[in-house]
Amino acid sequence: MNALEAKHITKKYAEHVALDDVSIQVPEGAVFGLLGPNGAGKTSLIRIINQITGPDEGEIVLFGESLQAKHVSNIGYLPEERGLYKKMKVGEQAMYLAQLKGMRKQEAKQKLEAWFERFEIMAWWNKKVEELSKGMAQKIQFVTTVLHEPKLLILDEPFSGFDPINVELIRNELMRLKDEGASIILSTHNMGSVEEICDNIALINKSKKVLEGRVDDIREAHAHQEYELRFKGTAIAFANALWTNFELLSQEGDQDLQRARVRLGEGMKLNDLLRAVVDHVELIDVNRNLPSMNDIFIQTVTQNAEEHE
Numbered sequence: 001m002n003a004l005e006a007k008h009i010t011k012k013y014a015e016h017v018a019l020d021d022v023s024i025q026v027p028e029g030a031v032f033g034l035l036g037p038n039g040a041g042k043t044s045l046i047r048i049i050n051q052i053t054g055p056d057e058g059e060i061v062l063f064g065e066s067l068q069a070k071h072v073s074n075i076g077y078l079p080e081e082r083g084l085y086k087k088m089k090v091g092e093q094a095m096y097l098a099q100l101k102g103m104r105k106q107e108a109k110q111k112l113e114a115w116f117e118r119f120e121i122m123a124w125w126n127k128k129v130e131e132l133s134k135g136m137a138q139k140i141q142f143v144t145t146v147l148h149e150p151k152l153l154i155l156d157e158p159f160s161g162f163d164p165i166n167v168e169l170i171r172n173e174l175m176r177l178k179d180e181g182a183s184i185i186l187s188t189h190n191m192g193s194v195e196e197i198c199d200n201i202a203l204i205n206k207s208k209k210v211l212e213g214r215v216d217d218i219r220e221a222h223a224h225q226e227y228e229l230r231f232k233g234t235a236i237a238f239a240n241a242l243w244t245n246f247e248l249l250s251q252e253g254d255q256d257l258q259r260a261r262v263r264l265g266e267g268m269k270l271n272d273l274l275r276a277v278v279d280h281v282e283l284i285d286v287n288r289n290l291p292s293m294n295d296i297f298i299q300t301v302t303q304n305a306e307e308h309e
Helices: 042-049 069-074 090-100 105-118 134-146 164-179 191-197 215-221 235-241 270-277 293-307
Strands: 002-013 016-027 031-035 057-062 075-078 152-156 183-187 200-205 208-214 226-232 246-254 257-264 282-288
Touching: 002 042, 002 183, 016 031, 016 042, 016 057, 016 183, 016 200, 031 042, 031 164, 031 191, 042 152, 042 183, 069 075, 075 134, 090 105, 090 134, 105 134, 134 152, 134 164, 152 164, 164 183, 164 191, 183 191, 191 293, 200 215, 200 293, 208 215, 208 293, 215 293, 226 270, 235 246, 235 257, 235 270, 257 270, 270 282
Parallel strands: 016 208, 031 183, 031 200, 075 152, 152 183
Antiparallel strands: 002 016, 002 057, 200 208, 226 257, 226 282, 246 257
């Protein structure tokens, strides 16, 4: 079952088309990366899912039901634009936001204290929000977003402004929430995070979806037949062992340890490459090179732009 389906969503603002017949499927219990350049239409789609605005055409289906006002309680939304009341105390602010989500006061306080202890921020409970650093304020907002245990989490650039330690903290919490059954939509420009935690992605560019699927499948589909080999022996011996069906892309190191990148020619297999070099150098290991999500993002967006020139 899908946690969310966007079916043929179109949204226009005056003469600007923000979303043009966009359909995506977010599997239940998965982390789904919603990707795209600035202005591509991601925020417009997120606003529609959160019922901040409505689509001109199309439908949002949440856990098998057409999106309705009652579904607000099933969604936790962390917007990119952070916003806390600066003059309120941290604990008071968190309690207020929790009760807005329908939580009873006692339940909210109990769960907030558990989260504050986990994030080691209990000492800030009675301090004013204006005293918080940017990263600390973002921790508070993350907690208030997930506190009511929504079935669907929508996080817009959740790692922005965090140092590496706190990025790891939030990443681990997201994976824990996923393991507990939450479905997560992650809108981010951090392609490293996409590779590490996303199961599926959709890429939107210039109001249209241009790519969707499982991360592993997309990387495989965009891969060239390239391998990195580490070996002992001379660079000349290795290069001479290759024939016209292999392209030596790079090579570095010394006789004790060489590293080379090789692309297979059409119709060639890894075994053909190994047979060509194994009698000339001592192979240490061989790894297939898969393109990064960052490379795929740039390639797809650039290609899409060229097609629309």
